[in-house]
Amino acid sequence: DIQMTQSPSSLSASVGDRVTITCRASQGIRNDLGWYQQKPGKAPKRLIYVASSLQSGVPSRFSGSGSGTEFTLTISSLQPEDFATYYCLQYNSYPWTFGQGSKVEIK
Amino acid sequence: EVQLLESGGGLVQPGGSLRLSCAASGFTFSNYGMSWVRQAPGKGLEWVSGISGSGGSTYYADSVKGRFTISRDNSKNTLYLQMSSLRAEDTAVYYCAEQNYGPDVWGQGTTVTVSS
Numbered sequence: 747d748i749q750m751t752q753s754p755s756s757l758s759a760s761v762g763d764r765v766t767i768t769c770r771a772s773q774g775i776r777n778d779l780g781w782y783q784q785k786p787g788k789a790p791k792r793l794i795y796v797a798s799s800l801q802s803g804v805p806s807r808f809s810g811s812g813s814g815t816e817f818t819l820t821i822s823s824l825q826p827e828d829f830a831t832y833y834c835l836q837y838n839s840y841p842w843t844f845g846q847g848s849k850v851e852i853k
Numbered sequence: 854e855v856q857l858l859e860s861g862g863g864l865v866q867p868g869g870s871l872r873l874s875c876a877a878s879g880f881t882f883s884n885y886g887m888s889w890v891r892q893a894p895g896k897g898l899e900w901v902s903g904i905s906g907s908g909g910s911t912y913y914a915d916s917v918k919g920r921f922t923i924s925r926d927n928s929k930n931t932l933y934l935q936m937s938s939l940r941a942e943d944t945a946v947y948y949c950a951e952q953n954y955g956p957d958v959w960g961q962g963t964t965v966t967v968s969s
Contacts, residue, residue: 747915780955782898789948789959790890790898796954833898837955840912842888842900 748772748836752845758853765821767832767848774814775838781810781819782833784847790833794819824850855879855958857949862963869939869967875932875949875960883907883927886952889934890959891945899945902934903952917943939967 749772759765769779777797782790792801794810797817807822821828829852834845861873875887889901902923903912911923922935932949944967950956 778955782956784898789961790956791959792955792957795957799954835898835900835955837952840903841914842903842955844898844900847897 747841748775748839748843750834750836750843750845752834752848754848755846756849756851758851759824760853761824761826763824763853765824765828765850767819767834769812769817769819769834769845771815771817771836771838775836777813778836778838779810779812779817780835780837781808782835783828783830784833785830793832821850855951857951857958857960859947859949859960859963862947862965864966864968865939866969867940867967870935870937871939871965873934873936873947873949873963873965875934877930877932877951880951882925882930887923887925887932888950888952888956889923889932890948890950890956891943891965892948892962893942893945896945901947904932936965939965941967943967 751770779797781794784790793808798810809820811818831847831849833847856878858876865871888903904923908925920938924933946962948962950959
């Protein structure tokens with residue numbers, strides 16, 4: 747099985763900050779990776795697919811990069827509505843696997 | 854608009870069975886693979902199972918293999934998850950999701966509680 751190691755597990759940031767979250771795959775997954783945002787009590791929402799494609803309707807301050815084993819989600823200027831938990835997911839091979847999650851909290 | 858609506862969750866005793874359903878609308882259901890993903894209380898997301906658009910291929914996480922069965926009825930635009938030999942650690946919110954480069958649109962979830 748492919749392991750996804752996500753970091754940091756949590757971070758504190760202020761509105762307007764640039765935030766970066768990283769996922770590392772235990773083996774190469776090409777660009778078969780998505781990023782999801784989840785707020786308490788809500789279903790996850792996809793932000794990025796195929797590592798760097800922005801989901802329709804998602805603000806352009808979100809961006810994804812990487813290929814192979816190293817991937818990054820960047821929020822260029824954190825907004826109040828961005829405080830949430832973020833997950834990466836590899837769908838290169840079954841079983842699909844999520845990262846452990848990164849909780850973005852208000853500083 | 855793509856919509857997914859899960860149902861069938863509830864309280865079940867350890868060792869019991871439950872069948873979840875996911876009613877789909879707003880897209881050509883048979884053209885898309887589907888997945889089940891769960892989230893235990895206070896924990897992260899766990900992919901549980903997936904199925905191809907035709908239903909001919911199915912996939913499972915090791916944690917549920919042999920106990921859970923995914924299926925679909927394309928004539929009814931409905932996805933199912935038959936869960937048996939349930940354990941306390943299966944307690945979670947279960948989401949269905951349409952697959953399009955991984956899970957795309959998600960339902961709102963249905964809660965399964967395994968407890969005596």
